[in-house]
Amino acid sequence: MPITNYGDLARGYEGQIARSEEWVARTGYNSTNAIIPFGRAVVRGSGSSGTDVAIALPSATGQQFMGIAVKTDVYEKNERTLTTQGDLGYEPKVPMAYLAEGLFYGYVEEAVTPTDTVFFRHTLNSTPGAHERIGRFRNDADTAKCDSTTRLRFLEAAGPGLVLMQVIKG
Secondary structure, eight states, rough: OOOOGGGGGOOOOTTTTTTSSSSSEEEEEEEESSEETTOOEEEESSSBTTBBBEOOOOOOOTOOEEEEEEEOSSOOTTTTTTTTTTOOOETSSEEEEOOOOOEEEEEEEBBOTTTEEEEESSSSSSOOOTTOOTTESSSOOTTTTEEETEEEESOOOOOSSEEEEOOOOO
16 A cells, blocks of 8 residues: 555654764673663663673762664564663663764753753653653753753654754764
8 A cells, every 4th residue: 555645654763873974882791680771871781791892771879971872683572672661772781782973863851952961861850741851861960850952953843752863073
């Protein structure tokens, strides 16, 4: 059946590389016991697995931003790859890809504009909002529960929801 309404097509998904012309993904290792969902900010983790850099979701202020967990292959949805919120990602203790430079679709918790500073969440509020997840993005510190980085920027006004973003070479 032919497509008759192109407005019905999905714009993208959280963690999708948005343009294929120039991007750099690196291999890391999910060093945690938690699923790292696609599209989330990731930081340097602890431990190692051979030569792969340890990667984790942010859990405190001041951690080293490494990039964005990106989906670079086909993943089966199962209990090892789905979070309790239903977000698909890398299962614990496996190699994973993270975007170190390039354009991607990220999920913002609130309305943002291209001139806003980008913050990524490391701590949930006691009563998390509907769009609030560790590693998602916003334009303020949310009372010290998010860190800013100069390596990310919003490329359009949007939100809450998917927004075109850029990881800048570090």
